[in-house]
Amino acid sequence: MQKIINSWFPNVVVNWSGDNGFVGAIYQTLYMTFVSALFAGILGLILGIILVVIADDGILPHPRFYYCLDKIVNLVRSIPFVILLAVIGPFTKLIVGQTIGPTGALVPLIVGTAPFFARQVQLALLEVDPGVLEAAQAMGMTSWQIIYHVYLKEGLPELVRSGTLTLISLIGLTAMAGAVGGGGLGNMAIAVGYQRFQNDVTFVAMILILVLVFIVQGLGDWLIRRLKH
């Protein structure tokens, strides 16, 4: 077994351990994914809820604010991520003090993912039966109660689906961020595997990213099944 690995993936073995090896890269990818998922998740959730609540047929309609927020979300979402990485460099430096390395990648990852997730949250919450919302209003519920106990509770399976989708696309973005200096498996695949012609490294980096995606997808699907009645 050891022999086969040594002969098929020689460079992977050499590059396995240590901070600059695969172990470090996996850690960096997980770090970028989950820290930015946490912040983008909170930010996107808040934005998504606001978009639903202040829409024309929402529980607290505010047409002008909605118009602005809607446009901003669309605008940020339309910037190609590679360009976003470069464009917000100064802002990134201001926030985390560096523009390279996994921590430097966090800011662009969050800015790039939050609007995407906000849109997903919006779509998920719009699935909540308007009749149920009307019933809640007829019961004299406050807007907070409706947001928390109706929108979030009834929309939870859809929210988990959106979260899974966003997390997977975020993993893709970490690879891109990695390639331009963020570290992680993306950096491994490009800077080590591709540029040094070590194809086995690129291949294994890809497999590891796929494994991560499958785990996230599997957990998401399992959770949705648990939540649906």
Add this chain to the structure above:
Amino acid sequence: MTENNAIIKLRNIDVDFGSHSHEQTVRAVNQVDLTVQQGNIYGIIGYSGAGKSTLVRVINLLQTPTHGTVHVNGQDLLQLSVAELRQARKKIGMIFQHFNLMEARTVFSNVAFPLLGSKFTAKQRKQKVTHLLELVGLSDKATSYPSQLSGGQKQRVAIARALANDPQILISDEATSALDPETTTEILNLLKYLNKKLQITIVVITHEMDAIKQICQNVAVMDQGRIIERGSLLQIFGHPQTKIAQQFVNSATQLSSALQEIKQSNLATEVYQLNYVGQVTNDPIVIELYKKFNLQANILFSNIEQLQATTVGIMLVEFAGSKEDIVAALAYLDQLGISVQKIDLTQIEVH
């Protein structure tokens, strides 16, 4: 029936739809006055688009009227603050055509939902919900989810939920329209029972005269945003004035299909429609006519309803006898308080 007992008083209600940017507005409710007495079961009937759903939403201000005043439970709802309005709404329960239950919650949790933020302890809450589920006959379903229930059961859960805050008023928005006839009767009987037991005022909106017939004491008929006719169930059912009210009554009594049948099969040429309220049965009328005027009344169709312990009858008859006798007989029937109307069969459309 004094004004003082009125629990719902809507005055001069207009509701316009249409945004600021668009010039044209649609008037969904037009100059409507509505008074509902405490403890009454009040029916509002109309075809879809007549504005009845919009009108009942004015009662709890889910729909703010463009003009008019809204007094409910002695409060001027339009003068209340947002927080006060929420409190007022807790005393106005509402049930819906599609039940509007929360799929992610159990039956118990659905019924407990309106009690969120109330001062009840967990134990009191449990007692309350258990009692409500008993009231609607669903004690054994507390841990089920709505998707596991039938339509009738879902509506029972919705009723229990609507009663959670001990409302004085229950609004039923087409609550039986998605149910089969048997389940409809079950739900209507439950509403009637709750009306008696809890003295709760119920406003029923529907497009089915059958539903009105089964439980309502008073009826308003709506068309194009206006109330075009109103009165006690007996008045509307026995002597409908407007064409639309007549259509609704006829659909409930099967009169229209009988007329079509008569026309199609040429059963008779001169048909009279007799409407009566509170008379005993058909037979004495027919016998009297024979005795007094030597008229043979051939009954082509008859429908007798017991509405609130009063007989309401409709009869289609053809008379065999001389012209003078028929004229005299019609005058006699008029004396008895039976309204007689000659049917013009050429006006009957056969479908």
